[in-house]
Amino acid sequence: MKLQEILKNLSDLKADYISLREVHTKNLSMSVRNEVFEGLSTSEDHGLMVEVMMNGQFAYGATNSFELEDIRECALKAKNAALEASRFSLSKFTLDERPATVGEYNSPGKKGLESFNPKEATELLMEISKTMKVHDHIINRSAYMQVSDMQTHFVATNGADIKQNINRSAVAMSAVASSELGNQRRSFGDDQSTQLGMENWNKERLLTHAKRIADEALELLNAEECPTETMDLLLAPDQLYLQIHESIGHPLELDRILGDERNYAGWSFVKPxxxxxxxxGSPLMNVTFDPTVHGQFASYFADDIGNKATREFLIKDGVLLRGLGSLESQKRLNLPGVASQRATSWNRAPIDRMANVNLEPGTSSLEEMIKSVKRGIFMQTNRSWSIDDYRNKFQFGCEYGRLIEDGKLTKLVKNPNYRGITAPFWNQLKMVGDKSTFEVGGLGNCGKGEPNQVIFVGHASPVCLFTNIEVFGGGK
Structure with missing residues (x-):
């Protein structure tokens, strides 16, 4: 039966609210290492989440059966759980927390899994691996690709009806160089995460990057160690994706601020x-939550409770305005949030998540930023990271560094790292790159929640310059 028919058949349960969320996902990934095919992995998952509200409380049931009696059993369990929870509730919810949204979203990808050609994909990954074989010191060459198709349908007794069809793909590669001087790795891929399918894989562009990262890994072997001192720091977008993710995205999740995530993924230094x-941050800092960017990695029409997505400023001119939180969290805290209640699949309840969290471009060119630096360093591509449970004190390591001296890029340095504290760090934002430096990417493995949920998130950023940052080498 169609979801609307199933919903009608549950009307005799006399619940205050019922929703059905059907999720059908197909995933494919494959990898090559040192010109050896490592394998192809596929998966398919299809099921239904039932949400019921009784006496101001929500509860859930899930099944991978589409038989009416099995769905009815889930709904009854959810109804009874909601009634039991209402005896101990701290907050009481209403239909205001479940909008009657109607709409549809289709990602721009046209070549999804139905267009996948194993032979062509394998040949591309093999060629990427071969291209990185520029010297015997390149001991490890890996290339990876992933494609996923996801269809969701959400209906509810308040009239909500939302269909969303999303294709995603990602390509990644890395080269490791080794000699008596140590090991160095260069990688590429975060800006290849998008809501396109196979049309995302521009062979010429990928091979150009394969050659570049192999050459750079070799160069790093002979580079000087990154100096340890306080200096200006110029960060590339592919490093800022993770900086934004860890020091802006996670601490602004309202369920962390409420303490819901404290036991598993940590709390937040941010207070209501x-x-x-x-x-x-500095007045140059403007950060948006924006699932309406068509085709970014975590774009959608509405979240998984039916709340329509809108573009909102989380931080404007450096001032914190709103958090990443669902309508439920917003009510509990009496704070503004966004349409960000998302679930990884049909058998997980939606929780407060990121979607596309983007640092908006400024007005400075890359040339202007470099010229403004007396002594500093330019860093690219994350290698390692650490941040405390409050998302406050952090330390990041990058793959590639180049000193900036008297307004010019000079020496290559290896093992560059930097550390800071979230708010002081962002208040040291000195210049923000213009649109010519702006890049869009994403992360496909953001984990959170008990039981764990791994989800896709999008990030975009220009190049940014920070002043007076602690920088140090790999041995410190």
């Missing part, structure tokens, strides 16, 4: 009173 007052 900080919204509207905290100077999170």
């Amino acid at each position: 009173a900080d919204f509207g007052t905290l100077k999170y």
